[in-house]
Amino acid sequence: MTETMLTVSQLTKKYADKTALSNANLQIDQGEFVALVGMSGGGKSTLLRLIAGLEEPTSGVLTFAGGRPVIRVMFQNDRLLPWMTVLQNVTFKQQAKSLQQQGQKMLALVGLADFTDVYPAQLSGGQKQRVALARALMARPQLLLLDEPLGALDALTRRNMQDLILSVCQRQQLTTILVTHDVQEAARMADRIVVIKDHTNLYEERVRDHQDPAEVAIVAERVLQEIVGEAS
Ligand SMILES: Nc1ncnc2c1ncn2[C@@H]1O[C@H](COP(=O)(O)OP(=O)(O)OP(=O)(O)O)[C@@H](O)[C@H]1O
Numbered sequence: 662m663t664e665t666m667l668t669v670s671q672l673t674k675k676y677a678d679k680t681a682l683s684n685a686n687l688q689i690d691q692g693e694f695v696a697l698v699g700m701s702g703g704g705k706s707t708l709l710r711l712i713a714g715l716e717e718p719t720s721g722v723l724t725f726a727g728g729r730p731v732i733r734v735m736f737q738n739d740r741l742l743p744w745m746t747v748l749q750n751v752t753f754k755q756q757a758k759s760l761q762q763q764g765q766k767m768l769a770l771v772g773l774a775d776f777t778d779v780y781p782a783q784l785s786g787g788q789k790q791r792v793a794l795a796r797a798l799m800a801r802p803q804l805l806l807l808d809e810p811l812g813a814l815d816a817l818t819r820r821n822m823q824d825l826i827l828s829v830c831q832r833q834q835l836t837t838i839l840v841t842h843d844v845q846e847a848a849r850m851a852d853r854i855v856v857i858k859d860h861t862n863l864y865e866e867r868v869r870d871h872q873d874p875a876e877v878a879i880v881a882e883r884v885l886q887e888i889v890g891e892a893s
Pocket residue numbers: 676679680681682699700701702703704705706707708842
């Protein structure tokens with residue numbers, strides 16, 4: 662049976678006289694992978710920041726069914742510290758043996774077992790995002806928030822990272838919310854795609870079979886039409 666993790670009711674965020682999010686409603690189940698898509702400026706990142714607790718809503722309610730989960734956010738910018746090695750970035754230089762081991766384990770999980778002692782400047786963009794993912798996983802989050810984390814990567818690296826994130830999320834049964842501009846990415850990765858438009862959630866679409874390229878293409882096209890407003 663699926664259990665609800667998060668319920669968002671009538672969530673609104675205003676900055677002075679500017680509305681970033683308006684009466685958004687959303688329910689997310691434990692273990693679900695949800696993508697938020699929509700035009701730039703529609704309110705996707707605002708919703709993610711409110712869920713992360715980085716900002717307070719102007720009005721509305723955000724409820725975590727089982728109490729507040731451990732949440733980690735991954736951003737487009739990897740936010741690695743250049744003066745620390747890969748392992749140090751993941752462990753924050755804490756020396757406890759268990760943390761060091763956990764760091765090694767997470768880096769192995771993202772395919773960077775051989776890169777623990779190098780510095781971020783020596784890594785490619787995709788490798789840096791792998792480190793950022795390993796760092797996010799260190800806290801054993803129950804909810805992983807991804808704010809356009811693959812936006813700066815080339816197409817092939819992006820594809821590989823999508824697969825990596827998916828396999829990690831599935832293996833760890835992580836509840837995940839991904840903000841992306843890319844409807845193909847959303848259709849490949851998410852169980853459910855929520856379209857944020859005009860600062861609220863106007864439409865959603867379930868993806869039944871990510872393995873089926875034909876379904877992924879159809880879902881992506883339908884979602885795109887909803888975003889650009891050409892749906893019949
Ligand atoms: N701190 C802020 N102060 C003022 N306005 C803000 C702030 N943050 C966001 N906004 C405004 O709120 C609206 C929604 O922004 P948000 O970043 O959530 O959109 P988005 O859908 O994530 O866009 P993008 O895809 O370009 O990141 C935009 O019009 C933006 O200019």
